[in-house]
Amino acid sequence: xxxxxxxxxxxxxxxxxxxxxxxxxxxxxxxxxxxxxxxxxxxxxxxxxxxxxxxxxxxxxxxxxxxxxxxxxxxxxxxxxxxxxxxxxxxxxxxxxxxxxxxxxxxxxxxxxxxxxxxxxxxxxxxxxxxxxxxxxxxxxxxxxxxxxxxxxxxxxxxxxxxxxxxxxxxxxxxxxxxxxxxxxxxxxxxxxxxxxxxxxxxxxxxxxxxxxxxxxxxxxxxxxxxxxxxxxxxxxxxxxxxxxxxxxxxxxxxxxxxxxxxxxxxxxxxxxxxxxxxxxxxxxxxxxxxxx
Numbered sequence: 202x203x204x205x206x207x208x209x210x211x212x213x214x215x216x217x218x219x220x221x222x223x224x225x226x227x228x229x230x231x232x233x234x235x236x237x238x239x240x241x242x243x244x245x246x247x248x249x250x251x252x253x254x255x256x257x258x259x260x261x262x263x264x265x266x267x268x269x270x271x272x273x274x275x276x277x278x279x280x281x282x283x284x285x286x287x288x289x290x291x292x293x294x295x296x297x298x299x300x301x302x303x304x305x306x307x308x309x310x311x312x313x314x315x316x317x318x319x320x321x322x323x324x325x326x327x328x329x330x331x332x333x334x335x336x337x338x339x340x341x342x343x344x345x346x347x348x349x350x351x352x353x354x355x356x357x358x359x360x361x362x363x364x365x366x367x368x369x370x371x372x373x374x375x376x377x378x379x380x381x382x383x384x385x386x387x388x389x390x391x392x393x394x395x396x397x398x399x400x401x402x403x404x405x406x407x408x409x410x411x412x413x414x415x416x417x418x419x420x421x422x423x424x425x426x427x428x429x430x431x432x433x434x435x436x437x438x439x440x441x442x443x444x445x446x447x448x449x450x451x452x453x454x455x456x457x458x459x460x461x462x463x464x465x466x467x468x469x470x471x472x473x474x475x476x477x478x479x480x481x482x483x484x485x486x487x488x489x490x491x492x493x494x
Contacts (some may be wrong), residue, residue: 208308211316212301219327220297226337227286227293235340238264240275240288249280265428267420270378271343288339296336296345300327302352309359310397330460331453343380350376351383358390358410359398366406373413381421384414 231237240246245257250273258272278288304323311319326332335344354372357365369390376383387410394401456463 207316208305211308211320212304215300215304215320215323215327216297218324219300220293222328223293223296223336226289229289229337230285231339234338235264236338239340246272246275247279248276250276262424262427265425266343266381267424268343268378268380270375271346271380274342274346285339289337292336292339292342292345295342295349296327296332299345299348299352300324302349302356303327306352306356306359309356310393329457330463331456333463344382347376347380347383350379351386354383354386355389355393359393361402366402366409370409370413373410373417377413377417377420381417381424384417384421387411387414 231240243257245251245254245261248254254276255269255273258269258276261267261269261272274291275288278291281287283291300323303326304319307319307322308316335341335348350372354369354376357369357372360366373383373386376386387407390410391407
């Protein structure tokens with residue numbers, strides 16, 4: 202009982218500290234980078250919650266992404282007549298909840314570590330400058346919202362119970378309705394089982410999440426095609442895209458260690474070879490070996 206109370210205390214601390222760090226964003230408005238397209242240019246959004254608006258949210262792919270849950274969250278803001286500052290508060294609160302969920306997840310995975318150490322690890326993630334885009338940019342609410350269900354899915358996944366494995370799949374699907382980037386869930390789930398918990402689940406549990414993630418990936422590709430985002434990548438071979446993914450990881454890792462020049466940049470241009478791919482591959486291998494020790 203005492204351990205549970207301490208855990209709730211630290212999870213609450215993660216929530217409060219994270220919200221306090223980002224509270225200044227409540228004085229911001231919109232920026233001319235998707236915010237106007239998302240929040241002002243769709244009458245279905247500005248009209249607030251309605252049956253027609255919800256149908257539109259599930260059918261709309263014009264922004265090259267299927268994210269009905271995120272659209273519905275914006276509709277809810279308008280139904281509540283929130284100003285832009287309050288809309289920022291919504292995103293901040295969701296992110297602060299993400300921090301609490303991350304603390305709970307890490308405390309379950311690393312039970313031998315002190316709560317203060319786990320709280321520090323949580324805050325390194327939740328208040329890191331790399332989080333600013335997802336939390337402060339209203340058009341990126343899809344990031345914090347999908348992360349919320351992604352973390353719930355992981356929390357359910359680490360349980361041995363069959364019903365929680367099913368619940369994990371449900372959270373994965375709900376998260377996909379906020380942003381399809383949750384498709385990477387099987388990678389996290391399998392790495393947790395292999396490197397941290399050191400135990401495997403029944404084969405069907407892995408089959409379910411892999412099939413669901415493949416479906417989410419297909420849906421994301423369809424949305425990208427409908428929105429016209431695929432036209433520029435048709436001529437780029439798959440091997441280059443894979444190298445680019447590793448390069449992106451390396452850039453992200455570098456920004457995590459030294460958060461400078463975080464503004465959106467297009468560092469790689471096809472057919473130039475992504476120069477960070479080799480470094481990224483070594484970093485990935487090194488991290489995997491370190492975790493496996």
